[in-house]
Amino acid sequence: MEPSDNKVPKHVGIILDGNRRFSKKLMLKPWQGHEWGAKKIEKLFDWCKEYSVKELTLYTFSIDNFNRPKEEFDYLMKLFKETFEKWKNNKTIHENKIKIRFIGRTWMFADDVQKQMKEFEEMTKDYNNYIVNFAMAYGGRAEIIDAVKKLGQDVKDGKLKVEDINENSLSSGLYLNSEPDLIIRTGGEKRLSSFLLWQGHYAELVFLDKFWPEFEKEDFVGCLEEYSNRQRRFGK
Numbered sequence: 001m002e003p004s005d006n007k008v009p010k011h012v013g014i015i016l017d018g019n020r021r022f023s024k025k026l027m028l029k030p031w032q033g034h035e036w037g038a039k040k041i042e043k044l045f046d047w048c049k050e051y052s053v054k055e056l057t058l059y060t061f062s063i064d065n066f067n068r069p070k071e072e073f074d075y076l077m078k079l080f081k082e083t084f085e086k087w088k089n090n091k092t093i094h095e096n097k098i099k100i101r102f103i104g105r106t107w108m109f110a111d112d113v114q115k116q117m118k119e120f121e122e123m124t125k126d127y128n129n130y131i132v133n134f135a136m137a138y139g140g141r142a143e144i145i146d147a148v149k150k151l152g153q154d155v156k157d158g159k160l161k162v163e164d165i166n167e168n169s170l171s172s173g174l175y176l177n178s179e180p181d182l183i184i185r186t187g188g189e190k191r192l193s194s195f196l197l198w199q200g201h202y203a204e205l206v207f208l209d210k211f212w213p214e215f216e217k218e219d220f221v222g223c224l225e226e227y228s229n230r231q232r233r234f235g236k
Contacts, residue, residue, distance in 0.1 A: 007227065007228035008051055008052055008053065008224060008227075008228065009053060009180070009181035009182040009204075009224065009227050010053070010054050010055060010181055011053075011054065011055040011056075011057070011178055011179065011180045011181050011182075012048070012053050012055070012056055012057075012180060012181070012182045012183075012184065012223075013056075013057040013058075013059070013180035013182070013183040013184070013195065013196050013200065013203065014044075014056065014057070014058050014059065014183070014184045014185075014186070015059040015183070015184070015185040015186065015187075015192070015193065015195050016037055016041075016058055016059060016060060016186065016212040017185055017186050017187030017188075017189060017211070017212060018033075018186050018187030018188070018210070018211025018212045018213070018214075019031075019033035019034045019036070019037045019211065019212055019213060020033055020034075021033075021187065021211055022036065022037075022211035022212070022213045022214065025211070031071075031072040031075045031076065033211070033212075033213055034075070034076060034079055035079060036213035037212045037213050038079060038083045040212060040213055040215055041058065042087075042090070042092070043217070044056065044220070045090075045092045045093065045096075045098065045130075045132070046092060047217055047220050047221075048130065049092075049096055049130070051220075051221070051224055053224075054129075054130055054131065055130065055131040055132075055133070055178060055180075056130075056131070056132045056133065057103075057132075057133040057135060057176065057178075057180060057196065058132065058133070058134055058135060059135045059138065059193075059195045060134045060135055060136050060138075061076070061080075061104075061135075061136045061137060061138070062135075062137075062138055062139055062193070062194065063104075063105065063108070063137055063138065063139040063142055064139070066108065066137070077109075077110065077113055080113055080116070081112060081113060081116050084116040084117065084120050085116060087100075087120070088119070088120060088123060093124065093127075094124075096129055096130060097124075097127035097128060097129040097130070098124065098127055098129065098130040098131070098132055099124045099125065099127040099128060099130065099131045099132070100120050100121055100123075100124045100132055100134070101121060101131065101132070101133045101134070102117045102120075102121060102133075102134050102136050103133050103134070103135050103136070103138060103143075103175035103176050104135055104136045104137040104138030104139075104142075104143075104175060105137040105138070105139075105142060105146075106136055106137055107137075108137040109136070109137060117136070131178075133176055133178075135175075135195070135196075138175070138194075138195075139194045140192070140194040140195055140196060140197030140198065141194055141197065142194075143174055143175050143176075143197075143198070144170075144174075144197065144198055146173070146175075147170050147171075147173035147174045147198075148170070148173075150173035151165055151169060151170060151173060170198075171198070174198060174199070176196070176199055178199065179199045179200070179201075179202070179203070180196060180199060180200055180203045181203060181204065181227065181232075182203060182204050182205075182206065182223065182224075182227045183195070183196065183200050183203045183204070183205050183206070184206045184207075184208065184223050185205075185206075185207050185208070186208050186210055186211060186212040186214075186215050187208075187209075187210075187211055187212060188207070188208075188209045189207070190207045192205075202232070204226075204227050204230055204232065206223045206226050206227070208223075
């Protein structure tokens with residue numbers, strides 16, 4: 001069975017959970033699962049192209065993740081830098097004109113990591129066939145707080161009247177002004193963990209018991225099928 005062509009989600013968000021537990025399962029060092037997880041993302045690019053999913057938002061590193069043990073944190077920063085550097089020459093990204101974006105409080109990262117992100121964004125800024133948003137130093141509540149601060153500053157500067165504040169004006173100040181149709185979480189947990197709290201208000205949710213490095217094409221297709229079989233009523 002294939003997902004219906006007219007009911008394929010245009011925008012899919014994925015919470016990439018279970019990397020460390022995958023490592024434990026294989027008796028590896030706790031953080032080595034992240035390396036497997038990064039390789040899985042490359043396959044995801046191809047699957048999205050095959051099934052015409054135009055936008056991906058990946059929950060890659062939360063604000064809370066800055067509290068990880070130092071050895072694991074340092075390994076992750078090294079992995080981010082190496083992976084982004086390698087992906088700058090990824091044929092799939094350039095041939096399919098995939099725009100890469102980083103959303104979140106990215107200023108929390110060290111300068112060398114920020115530099116990699118900015119260079120990657122600059123390199124793909126004119127691509128418009130597909131979009132991949134990496135949620136880095138991200139938290140849904142933090143995103144809303146930062147958007148409210150922007151509104152407050154606009155009111156203070158006389159650019160906006162309080163009575164003109166609405167959903168559109170708040171959305172314009174978010175890191176991501178795009179709404180996912182489907183949110184997938186791997187790893188067995190059944191919660192959003194502050195992922196796209198505003199944008200995902202009507203997203204369909206699918207929770208999988210598989211750890212992210214175990215996620216395969218058939219799992220992705222199964223999630224798309226689940227989405228295509230649901231009726232989205234939007235409160236009606």
